[in-house]
Amino acid sequence: MAILVGSETRVVVQGITGNQGSFHTAQMLAYGTRVVAGTSPSRVGGREHGVPIFATVREAVEKEGANASVVFVPARFATDAALEAIDAGVGVLVLVPEHMPVQDTMAVLAFARRRGVTVVGPNTFGVLSTEGRCKMGIPPNHIYRPGPVGLVARSGTLSYEIAASLSAAGLGQTTAVGIGGDPVAGLTFVDVLERFEADPETRAVVMVGEIGGTAEEVAAEFIHRMTKPVVAYLAGRAAPPGKRMGHAGAIIERGRGTLESKRRALTEAGARVAEMPWEVAGLVREALGARAG
Amino acid sequence: MKLYEYLAKGILRQAGVPTAPGEVVDTPEQARAAAERIGPAAVKAQVLVGGRGKAGGIRFGNTPAEVEAAARAILGMDLKGYRVERLYVEGRLDIAQELYVSISTDRGARRPLVMASAKGGVEIEEVADEDIVRRHLDVEVGAWPYVGREVARSVGLEGAQAAAFADIVTRLYDVYRRYDAELVEINPLVVAPDGRLVAADARLNVDDAAAFRHPDLPVVEEGTELERRVRAIGLAYVELDGDIAVMANGAGMAMATLDAIQHYGGRPANFLDAGGGASVEPTAQALEVLVSMHPKVIFINIFGGITRCDDVARALLQVRASRGIPVPVVVRLVGTNEEEGVRLLREAGIEAFRDMGPAAEKAVALAGGRS
Numbered sequence: 001m002a003i004l005v006g007s008e009t010r011v012v013v014q015g016i017t018g019n020q021g022s023f024h025t026a027q028m029l030a031y032g033t034r035v036v037a038g039t040s041p042s043r044v045g046g047r048e049h050g051v052p053i054f055a056t057v058r059e060a061v062e063k064e065g066a067n068a069s070v071v072f073v074p075a076r077f078a079t080d081a082a083l084e085a086i087d088a089g090v091g092v093l094v095l096v097p098e099h100m101p102v103q104d105t106m107a108v109l110a111f112a113r114r115r116g117v118t119v120v121g122p123n124t125f126g127v128l129s130t131e132g133r134c135k136m137g138i139p140p141n142h143i144y145r146p147g148p149v150g151l152v153a154r155s156g157t158l159s160y161e162i163a164a165s166l167s168a169a170g171l172g173q174t175t176a177v178g179i180g181g182d183p184v185a186g187l188t189f190v191d192v193l194e195r196f197e198a199d200p201e202t203r204a205v206v207m208v209g210e211i212g213g214t215a216e217e218v219a220a221e222f223i224h225r226m227t228k229p230v231v232a233y234l235a236g237r238a239a240p241p242g243k244r245m246g247h248a249g250a251i252i253e254r255g256r257g258t259l260e261s262k263r264r265a266l267t268e269a270g271a272r273v274a275e276m277p278w279e280v281a282g283l284v285r286e287a288l289g290a291r292a293g
Numbered sequence: 294m295k296l297y298e299y300l301a302k303g304i305l306r307q308a309g310v311p312t313a314p315g316e317v318v319d320t321p322e323q324a325r326a327a328a329e330r331i332g333p334a335a336v337k338a339q340v341l342v343g344g345r346g347k348a349g350g351i352r353f354g355n356t357p358a359e360v361e362a363a364a365r366a367i368l369g370m371d372l373k374g375y376r377v378e379r380l381y382v383e384g385r386l387d388i389a390q391e392l393y394v395s396i397s398t399d400r401g402a403r404r405p406l407v408m409a410s411a412k413g414g415v416e417i418e419e420v421a422d423e424d425i426v427r428r429h430l431d432v433e434v435g436a437w438p439y440v441g442r443e444v445a446r447s448v449g450l451e452g453a454q455a456a457a458f459a460d461i462v463t464r465l466y467d468v469y470r471r472y473d474a475e476l477v478e479i480n481p482l483v484v485a486p487d488g489r490l491v492a493a494d495a496r497l498n499v500d501d502a503a504a505f506r507h508p509d510l511p512v513v514e515e516g517t518e519l520e521r522r523v524r525a526i527g528l529a530y531v532e533l534d535g536d537i538a539v540m541a542n543g544a545g546m547a548m549a550t551l552d553a554i555q556h557y558g559g560r561p562a563n564f565l566d567a568g569g570g571a572s573v574e575p576t577a578q579a580l581e582v583l584v585s586m587h588p589k590v591i592f593i594n595i596f597g598g599i600t601r602c603d604d605v606a607r608a609l610l611q612v613r614a615s616r617g618i619p620v621p622v623v624v625r626l627v628g629t630n631e632e633e634g635v636r637l638l639r640e641a642g643i644e645a646f647r648d649m650g651p652a653a654e655k656a657v658a659l660a661g662g663r664s
Contacts, residue, residue: 099501100502101502101506102473102503103398104503106398109403110431110432140629143598154545156598157546157596157598158543158545160598161549161596164628183398185403208545213400214401238533238548238552245529247545248501249400250548254417255418276556
């Protein structure tokens with residue numbers, strides 16, 4: 001089993017003929033994802049990597065049974081794309097673009113809540129399930145292995161680093177989820193932790209957080225009540241206040257969002273907090289061992 | 294993107310929020326002329342830093358001569374690293390009480406948030422939590438007058454004042470939406486002796502991601518010269534005060550790289566995210582920036598997912614060939630096309646690391662060890 005996506009997921013790629021959309025469609029197909037349709041204003045009726053191209057998401061849903069969408073259009077068109085997908089009735093929406101206006105994101109999330117749609121991102125690497133061979137987004141195919149660890153992160157590359165170190169240590173993953181680097185996002189750490197807690201295949205969770213906002217502190221309140229062990233790594237110890245560290249959301253504002261506050265909350269909740277990314281795999285092994293014994 | 298006070302005030306005034314009369318000037322003579330029209334005035338430095346008053350960036354004058362003298366004193370001042378080049382001369386307000394009101398985006402709640410306090414005039418983070426009223430809004434509903442009425446009552450206002458306050462909340466929300474604001478804040482919102490409410494200071498921060506919808510807003514460049522230069526080539530960059538120049542791919546990796554340097558006792562000189570899938574050219578441009586910083590060591594930390602290791606190696610060799618790199622370079626390179634990247638570097642006499650920790654440790658040692 002996996003969370004959010006799996007073998008039953010039928011993906012439509014919005015913006016399938018763009019550079020990013022085309023490249024990652026090939027990668028998603030190579031991973032085993034059932035990409036059933038794409039949309040693009042050009043080349044309607046044609047194919048991209050063998051995938052049929054439609055003018056609208058509604059047609060992709062009606063004709064190919066798409067039930068999930070991954071958006072690769074440029075940020076300024078992403079709001080329209082997101083609303084279109086929600087209105088067309090997909091169940092899962094992955095928003096890859098970085099730099100979507102935050103107030104647009106709020107409007108998209110409000111509409112999604114009303115329609116019961118799960119939104120991942122924006123500014124996310126997406127979701128990957130090893131068991132279901134389903135990838136919606138951009139993580140590299142070769143670093144993941146099937147296994148007992150649920151992985152949830154704000155950042156892409158940092159989570160790849162940690163996923164690869166887990167795989168190298170023989171600790172595969174059930175699902176990897178990116179909640180994204182934006183200040184306002186659909187899925188939160190808590191949403192993902194809840195799903196991992198309920199997923200029978202997931203035996204431990206790795207959470208990769210960073211400075212900015214209070215999502216990690218809120219997650220800590222949930223971790224208190226979890227039965228599965230959680231290992232966390234938090235990036236941004238060396239970040240000065242008031243500066244955006246690449247991600248729009250990675251900023252210590254008005255004294256909120258400091259690394260120390262997050263570390264304290266997570267430690268008090270019983271999570272094992274790694275000082276450095278390369279310590280994560282060891283802590284997971286220790287946590288699983290402790291649990292088994 | 295932060296807007297100068299005078300721009301924020303202009304937008305608020307246009308939206309119907311009461312403000313004092315004011316003029317933007319950039320010479321003492323203009324300040325004097327403005328005071329002749331306005332009367333007793335506050336002379337306020339237009340820089341994007343908080344706490345201008347305490348730092349000497351706001352002075353008062355009762356006569357045109359006094360206003361001119363105040364302007365002369367402030368213009369050219371260094372205010373927390375920013376040179377004052379422009380002033381706002383604004384009619385002086387008599388103050389009975391100072392309130393606070395703002396609308397911002399609450400990240401966690403994923404909703405707009407109205408905040409208000411009867412204890413305005415100081416930075417809101419210095420106000421005790423129990424003295425702040427918080428009220429979330431629904432983006433699909435917005436700020437109808439009743440929200441303002443309720444908040445007005447909560448901060449102790451009554452009658453005409455409560456109505457005026459409620460009206461300001463509605464107008465602030467209009468500005469928040471129309472300008473894609475992250476924050477629109479009036480602090481203080483002055484209660485004059487005659488009971489009128491007037492916005493005495495204002496902040497308006499616009500979401501950078503929405504700037505394309507506001508081509509009319511003047512772009513206010515923030516940060517140091519180097520920060521602006523790197524951002525102009527489309528990369529995320531923050532200047533720090535250490536001596537190890539850093540490049541990594543992805544924001545999270547770049548942050549973790551700084552943390553690793555600090556972990557081993559070193560001091561990073563910068564944050565630079567070369568992008569999650571950068572090709573040769575932008576990577577070479579980023580490297581050139583690092584070289585121009587004259588660091589003691591350059592540390593490149595790449596986990597190639599979408600980024601290809603051979604592209605990074607080629608960029609490094611290209612910069613070395615074209616302009617030379619006069620300091621040691623420590624490279625950690627794993628992931629996509631790793632073998633080719635490592636081979637290219639080895640042929641050029643650079644031994645790449647496989648693991649991030651030992652690489653960071655080496656960079657710190659080359660920079661002179663623990664500081």
